[in-house]
Amino acid sequence: MSALLELTGLTAHYGDFQALFGVDLTLDAGQTLAIIGANGAGKTTLMRAITGIARVTGGSVVLDGRRLDRMAAPEILRAGVAMVPEGRRLFPSLTVEENLRIGAHARQGSGFWTLQRLYDLFPVLRDRRNHPGTALSGGQQQMVAIGRALMSNPRVLLCDELSLGLAPVVIREIYAAFPTIRDSGTAIVVVEQDIGQALKVADHVHCMMEGRITLSGAPASLGRNAIHDAYFGVRHG
């Protein structure tokens, strides 16, 4: 079976500063992938490079046979890759429901995700649908951001730092939605500093450091020590 999303030798720069050094990564249909690593490891840059927000300076991103790395961000979304950006980035002048609807801006035809299904997934949003998106609590805003990305019915959903700044109970509530998202046929990539949460939902884990993937494997096959070392950059022998 060929991969749904395949990154080969991906590099990215911010001006003269190189942020990614030849990242290879594959994501299969229906798979949930976690990318963990400390602050500044290049995780967010990787997400931004895939979605066309950061400039790719080398290598390739291929979704189901289509090159994405030369496309602009709106075209990459249309191709089927949606992102929940770090910090949620809801539109302040839009209500909760408008924030969700704008996620379907480029959508053609029908798909699994509708407003109704999102309100079933996150019932609290239904009651608050006419509030400004930014008037909600952090956790609820994160639900809106996830719903907004799902409204495009993406084949791949990238989630950047979902748990940042949220209480553990709220994080659990958000991650409880993942099985439903996965069952809808969407492959998921979560970027996390919260290793515990990432290991719980993922089929496969990559650990990043200084713009490179330093460790990969199924969560069960990787020892806690190996992950710890890769995360903090401890080198043995």
Add this chain to the structure above:
Amino acid sequence: MIWLDTLIQGLMLGGLYALFAAGLSLVFGIMRLVNLAHGDLIVLGAYLILGIGTATGLNPFLAAALALPPMFALGWLLQTALLNRVLGEDILPPLLVTFGLSVVIQNALLMGSSADSRKLPVGPVEAQSLALGPVNLGVMPLITFASAVAVIFGLNQLFYRTALGRAFRATSDDPVTAQLMGIRPQRVFAVATGIALVVATIAALYLGARANFDPSAGPARLLYAFEAVIIGGLGSLWGTLAGGLVIGVAQTFGAALNPEWQILAGHLAFVAVLLVRPRGLFPRAND
């Protein structure tokens, strides 16, 4: 009673200024672009209406309707070919480019139709008036005012009730995240400038019907429009209407005291509002 009459005439005049300002307000609200050629584009619209009317024999209202699609197309082209290239973090390039555009339009009009002042012949409606109690209302000023309210209402509906309006607001809030939603900001901007020129054409109809215009009439209209937008609060369409009315009323009261004070009174009202409310009457909460 003369004061009531002056107030009503001022409100009517304010409607015209609000029409001048609506397109400017729309474009500023969406892409933070101050279009210094806005007044000249209104004058260009007036010449286009005049040209269509002369060529076809249609009255200016119908000629204006025919002028709307080409003006929309001009706005689209202007944004796509020129303004999108200079929009960015730095606010200076768009100011310089639209200032240059203003000079280009004025000189092109001067070459195309001489410096003579022109007027749109709207016919008998120009002289008609309605007696409402003690006040006599000109039919044209009344239509102008009603059009201003209708345009602002229409733009508000577009902004808050349609998918396009949602895309306008989202792009205005955060263009990068908007792209993650599949929105192409440059296309959104092109549509916005197209709509702004449609509104400018409506303003042009009433400008040309009310008074004489010539190729150099644009900058003064821009000034009134700009003051109306600032008084109303940047980005607020109803605020822009209110701003237009403030200037209109100030001007007619100034003129009632002394005809030489009309223009001055409008500018003084602008300064007075800014002293009390530096962000305008209805500032947007999230700016």
